[in-house]
Amino acid sequence: MKKKIAIVGAGISGLTLAKALLLQNHEVTLFEQHFQVVGAGSGLTLWPNATYVLEKIGALEFCLQTARPLNELHVLDHLGRLLMLIPTEKFSSLAIAIHRRDLHNALSMGLPREMIKTSQAVTAVRETDRGVELICGSSQFGPYDLVVGADGLHSIVRSFVNGTSAKKKELLRYKGYLIWRGIADGDFLKPGQFLEIWGAGHRFGFLPIAEGRVCWYATANLASDWPGLKNAAMQREFLGQVFSGWTSPISELLRRTPDADIICNRAFDHRPARLWSRGKVVLIGDAVHPIAPNLGQGSCLGIEDAMVLSLVLDLPTSTENSLRIFEKLRRGRVNSISRSSNFIGLVGQIQNPILSRIRNEIASVIPGEWFTLSSRRIHAYQADQQVIK
Numbered sequence: 573m574k575k576k577i578a579i580v581g582a583g584i585s586g587l588t589l590a591k592a593l594l595l596q597n598h599e600v601t602l603f604e605q606h607f608q609v610v611g612a613g614s615g616l617t618l619w620p621n622a623t624y625v626l627e628k629i630g631a632l633e634f635c636l637q638t639a640r641p642l643n644e645l646h647v648l649d650h651l652g653r654l655l656m657l658i659p660t661e662k663f664s665s666l667a668i669a670i671h672r673r674d675l676h677n678a679l680s681m682g683l684p685r686e687m688i689k690t691s692q693a694v695t696a697v698r699e700t701d702r703g704v705e706l707i708c709g710s711s712q713f714g715p716y717d718l719v720v721g722a723d724g725l726h727s728i729v730r731s732f733v734n735g736t737s738a739k740k741k742e743l744l745r746y747k748g749y750l751i752w753r754g755i756a757d758g759d760f761l762k763p764g765q766f767l768e769i770w771g772a773g774h775r776f777g778f779l780p781i782a783e784g785r786v787c788w789y790a791t792a793n794l795a796s797d798w799p800g801l802k803n804a805a806m807q808r809e810f811l812g813q814v815f816s817g818w819t820s821p822i823s824e825l826l827r828r829t830p831d832a833d834i835i836c837n838r839a840f841d842h843r844p845a846r847l848w849s850r851g852k853v854v855l856i857g858d859a860v861h862p863i864a865p866n867l868g869q870g871s872c873l874g875i876e877d878a879m880v881l882s883l884v885l886d887l888p889t890s891t892e893n894s895l896r897i898f899e900k901l902r903r904g905r906v907n908s909i910s911r912s913s914n915f916i917g918l919v920g921q922i923q924n925p926i927l928s929r930i931r932n933e934i935a936s937v938i939p940g941e942w943f944t945l946s947s948r949r950i951h952a953y954q955a956d957q958q959v960i961k
């Protein structure tokens with residue numbers, strides 16, 4: 573049955589859901605706090621579990637106009653010695669790297685303009701007998717048959733679903749390291765190749781995100797209130813020092829990246845949320861399960877959520893029951909991927925030089941195909957196949 577649905581947040585999860593719900597003929601309104609829907613930020617990896625969904629909702633073709641395929645990950649030590657070569661499996665869809673802006677453009681394509689209410693920051697959610705209402709400052713919208721919180725890491729809808737008393741238990745967890753991302757012009761890689769370099773307490777990776785453009789990332793174990801967090805000059809100096817003496821082309825990539833294209837984030841995840849839904853309000857994406865970015869799966873999981881949610885809403889049962897089914901289908905998978913990501917982060921950020929050398933030696937004797945096989949459970953997932961009507 574056609575439902576009137578409001579989505580809070582026009583990020584990757586919200587836009588994917590809007591597209592999927594339109595295909596199911598629901599009436600959708602998107603609320604976005606910013607004045608326009610653009611993907612600010614850097615590059616992203618999208619694995620076959622996400623590109624599978626993008627293909628189903630008709631967005632992959634547009635992504636591929638700029639995105640680059642990822643066929644093999646080369647893991648090196650800081651002097652450039654190859655530790656592992658991990659082939660990425662194709663399954664029914666590709667692994668790609670893409671600029672966040674290009675992904676947003678592909679997801680926004682074909683969405684009716686009047687469907688998106690920009691400059692509308694939702695400040696409260698209210699359940700009434702007639703449905704769910706949204707409050708944006710002094711304006712009120714609704715009622716809706718369903719409200720979806722796709723409002724990211726600091727979700728306001730999550731506070732409504734879990735209640736203020738749950739806030740303390742569900743604190744974000746700082747993982748102990750900062751991550752920089754930047755974009756540089758140039759062709760530093762062979763087609764399909766991406767690289768990650770492991771040293772003591774630091775990782776540096778780079779991947780192609782468009783013709784002649786490379787996205788790089790770097791990590792460092794630092795306090796969450798490191799004084800350079802908002803100081804571009806201090807960050808550049810720090811990165812230059814940390815990675816001096818590391819294999820090429822790291823210093824060239826840093827040199828070719830303007831300050832404005834360097835973004836620094838703290839790595840966070842979240843304790844598993846107590847509730848994913850309350851009545852006719854549900855959470856998806858980072859609003860319910862932000863994970864540390866070690867497997868490049870955060871957006872991919874939000875994209876999967878969107879497809880599964882759009883399909884469970886068409887099951888012949890009540891909305892509340894559909895939301896319980898949604899949580900049942902999703903909670904175990906995201907918790908397990910979050911644990912794997914934390915493990916990779918822990919191993920990748922080993923600071924002790926002896927332990928990090930031992931880690932690298934172990935990595936150098938494990939066949940790359942083993943990692944390919946062990947990530948099959950993540951990458952081979954086909955979201956629509958989970959919902960049996």
Ligand SMILES: Cc1cc2nc3c(=O)[nH]c(=O)nc-3n(C[C@H](O)[C@H](O)[C@H](O)COP(=O)(O)OP(=O)(O)OC[C@H]3O[C@@H](n4cnc5c(N)ncnc54)[C@H](O)[C@@H]3O)c2cc1C
Binds near residue numbers: 586617
């Ligand atoms: C360093 C780093 C690297 C990453 N790399 C990858 C990667 O390679 N691959 C990958 O899959 N994932 C990656 N991720 C994770 C990915 O960025 C997130 O999982 C993804 O952005 C989550 O999307 P979302 O739509 O759920 O939330 P968000 O992207 O946070 O979008 C939320 C939207 O809601 C809006 N909003 C918030 N509050 C309100 C409100 N009150 N009212 C109205 N609108 C509101 C925001 O403005 C925003 O547009 C990375 C993350 C980090 C930090």
